Amino acid sequence: MEALIFELSCPGRIGHSLPEIDTDDYAAAIPAELRRESLDLPELSELDVMRHFVRLSQLNYSIDSGFYPLGSCTMKYNPKINEDAASLPGFYHLHPMQPEYEIQGALQIQYELQEMLMALAGMDACTLQPAAGAHGEFTGMALVRAYHRSRGDADRNLVLIPDSAHGTNPATCTSLGMTVMSLKTGADGNVDMTVLERALAENQGKVAGMMITVPSTLGQFEPNIVKIADLLHAAGALLYCDGANMNAMVGEIRPGDLGVDVLHINLHKTFTTPHGGGGPGSGPVACKAHLAPFLPTPVVAKEGDRYVMQTPEHTIGKVRAFWGNFGMHIRAYTYIRQQGASGLKQVSRDAVLNANYIRTQLQDTIPPAHDRPCMHEVVLTGKRLKQETGVKTLDVVKRLMDYGYHAPTIYFPLIVEECMLIEPTETESRETMDGFIAAMKAIVAEAHSDPELVKSAPHNTQLGRLDEVTAARDPKLRWLPSDPRDEESAWGSGRNPNLVSKLEPLTRD
Template identity: 40%
Template structure:
């Protein structure tokens, strides 16, 4: 199942808590049975939309809707009275009119007046109104049709909205108390503050999520997306009105091509999973163009992200899994056997480099050669580009196509799942098959595979973030950032290796930009699980690393270049202190069921209630190294995952409502 299914669960104290249900994260997509690669939630956009609803509430939204419809109705009445034929008498905010042979002329006249209308063929024009449309703009539209522009004002509502007859809403909406309790700017400010206080974000400390690259998103990079010149720009605004954003698209594209060593790129995919799909669709189109449409096999290592397999299935390919060797690398013997077995039908291989196990595999060029010799293409997942930028170029060591996660490596915020941008970069022979768009010929090749997203340049309004990051860092700065990310990961691996075995490393004992700590031996010996350690880390003031991916029972740690030595040491000290708590269980000093590990994390409320545990409150909430003055307090205790899986919430109407 795709997306973010939220279950209503309970914590250890019986308090309500929310949790992603049914393991709906990308690493849990089943390889051979994948059907959808959706894994990105555009969280920033969702928060903006939901806060809009919180601020206005149901009454405010209705008022906005009434004014929007009244505006559209006023201009529709004037057009109808002037002899212009309406395509439909029922509408909300968009009025479509029939003007035989005059569409281009009217659209041009309106543009001269400073208003963009939408041309539909030669005979039809559409215009959309919203709550900020003014009488001046309506008059400009009327003049473009050759009618008098004499509207003095727009009513806030119509007494009888005839154009909505039969379509008026009768059901309640936004009934949750939060949409009905914020009645002032001060209350809104405090509500947002309360929500922020519940989050553990990078402004509190390190978020060492492996394979996610949770790095600093500097204010300097973020500020431009609040400028209306970017944020209020319509994705289909005329070319001559969008020179600024197009310059950013061109320059960022050129920089990304220089960084990756590829020949062409599309910024249209607005998620990493979309970038994967776009790359595989280009490969399929390339094979078809060469008369090799029967090439439908996609080889995928067992350690790969679940989205890889799902993207292959969506592109019409059949997934064949390649085994993982004992050292965590791609099993080259199994790969050679699979290549020989499917030699005439191999379309591609999807690999991540550095590997999903956090190691630079020295067999990557040999792997590329095997696939190319069989007539296939090599897709290198760009999820781990934070270990390559400025040091190595996928387009130069044998890859044919990669997607890049601008929301990881190039500083667009990644927390909570978005917003995502997943450009797809290709070598020249695949360039004719990049995404294009029927409404924007300049946004891709004429021979492209079609649109992969609704807008020609995807989430163009947030591209200034990555543009600013690359522009400020420069080539030398980007290479230094990569080196620091790798150095930081190796420092953590070196400090923690004796307490927690590092599962995979190169022959010289080094890792790439992340390392996998193996908790399984501790679990076997003591019963302490990866969940116990992850939850206890919250008491120490840390977000947990990635749990049980790509190997069950492990922690995957990625510090990025954004953390300094003091924060790295704070994390390592916390992990070593937790290891000492595990040793108390191992020695029999405490049982696992009575240990501080099993009952972590601890909320402030739990400390004030009757204390049923053998360990001290001080040990629970303020272990060694935790500054009481800077304590992060979680809001809920350990969550009952199974309960959440059985109690899903869904805002969709029940199936019975569609029977009529």
């Protein structure tokens, strides 16, 4: 196992050469109580540091190194041309406080990206500001709320959310101070229309809208979506679509044509901007004309041959500093321009084809939760396997790591027992998927012949099975040399007691 960088430290070794300080004026500028004699930093050469981090990076699993079927996350390959475009010095060195006339090229990219997303979504207006999908949801639902308030309909604060929606949907409403009503999904995985009709009838004048994930987290297209939109509109409510799963329908279906009023799109899923690890994403929101006046400020507009920043008339205000995650906009723009309309259509067709290939190849091994074709991802259930062998879904995916694959999403969606959510994406070849399918079949065979082998997996990884409850409840988020309450050993003799008392709560995490 790779040692910690502190453990590699060798007293006196240095990896830098800085000029001697020929003044002690700097000392006067720092109040005495804030000065430290020692930082207790690890002492290593440049080569030690380089090798340590390269070794760590090689322990990492990434889409560039292997199949990553993490459902709901659309971990598809990000073409490197996107990176080239985002690294062009003219973009890379832009400063967000440059005046409009100096950044016309950047604004043009943003304007054209807005237009392309509107065309793909069937919408009339767009903001690129939200920093990720959940932030897009927040922005979109803030538009819904502002719309109702502008009409004197402030009592509309209830949002209907099917239980097959992404978990961020209810969280979004709660953070906006809206009330959530969860709608139980029918046995077929679709919205239960009777449940919806009852909810609307019982809450007349109170429903702000419905948030629906299309395709749902069950990997199913909602066949009643148009009827759902009609029912909501007739009740004075709006339809929000969580469009983060656009990879299943981009170029084929426009949510705006289905009656959706507003949606967000995850650029970091559908349009190949990198994501994961909490890195920068981008969750633009596109909406119909009646919501456009409430969009966050600024939006990029075109006046004659100039691109300008505008503030919509009844804007909800700012949701993000400056112009959003501009680097992600360039990457998505590059990808869309590179694919063209026909390429994007092929993306969704291949994504759906690949998911159905996995579904049909595995149906006798681990059955799908719903016995019908899926969209871009498939939900399997390990319920039968658990009954027959005692091996749980968690065990199966831990064993997958021994076979060299990243685990799919598990135990989500919550409404399917022992579930696995597998999203192969369109960028994977048949050979890759066949390898994964063979691994799954081998693991299920092992579960029958030697269940302990699977239950104790992984065996070939740097660390074996972790205690997940302790990891979640008592995470160690940073390294400390010894008990943090032992001030001298932890921070050296120059430690400032005031600073330390602020740090202590952190160290106990």
